[in-house]
Amino acid sequence: MMDLNRIKLNTEQLPVDIFSTVAQEAAEHIQPQPNERGRTADTNKSTQLRKFYDELAMWHDKVFQAADRAGEYQKAAPFIQMLKAKAAYAQGRGHVDKHFVEMFNRIIGEINSADSLKNAKLFFEAVLGFRKAHEAK
Template structure:
């Protein structure tokens, strides 16, 4: 996947459809030579990252001053990259997920891009869950 297609500052028309679907396929576990699917990137693990991102989104958007709330939350939002790396080290997620997730988190620089990141990640998880059902 070309991670540069994930552009959250200026939303292209297909960001929540085609780009999200491509990202979901990129992070979906694949079967090895023996037909066994890797035990990483399970929806419960990915949902933990979404839940925390959604929590920061809600805190920022419920505040009286979104700009100030975002500035206070920004270091903790960026810390999600460290949490993803830790999760990869524990074998819960793989490098594909970390690359996509870091691309999303790296682009968050305002309340608006936080909202776009949450919506994009939500779309990715929806497509990922659909892939899981196949």
């Protein structure tokens, strides 16, 4: 079980291993677990996770294309935080599991500026990369 407190994205000095070891541990944390019949659950599929990444990337691009990044971030912040509700809804529909929601909420909760939004996007990108590599095995 991963210690989600290791995901620190809103600091001046990012942990050295945030996009490597921590991202890899997060990817393992959200791997679908086999059910009682030994079959992998239908949660946390790549397409579902990609939807969350795409929306986070869209907010990132919107903020970073603006002349006033800080001002644009302030306008976008409530909608970025609303991604937590979207994750909860996806969990309720059986598309993602509690492990993904916990990790994703931690990522979104760490966002409090344009820079931390950039770090969150990069971290989630690294997680998806490690997850895809694990999926291919």
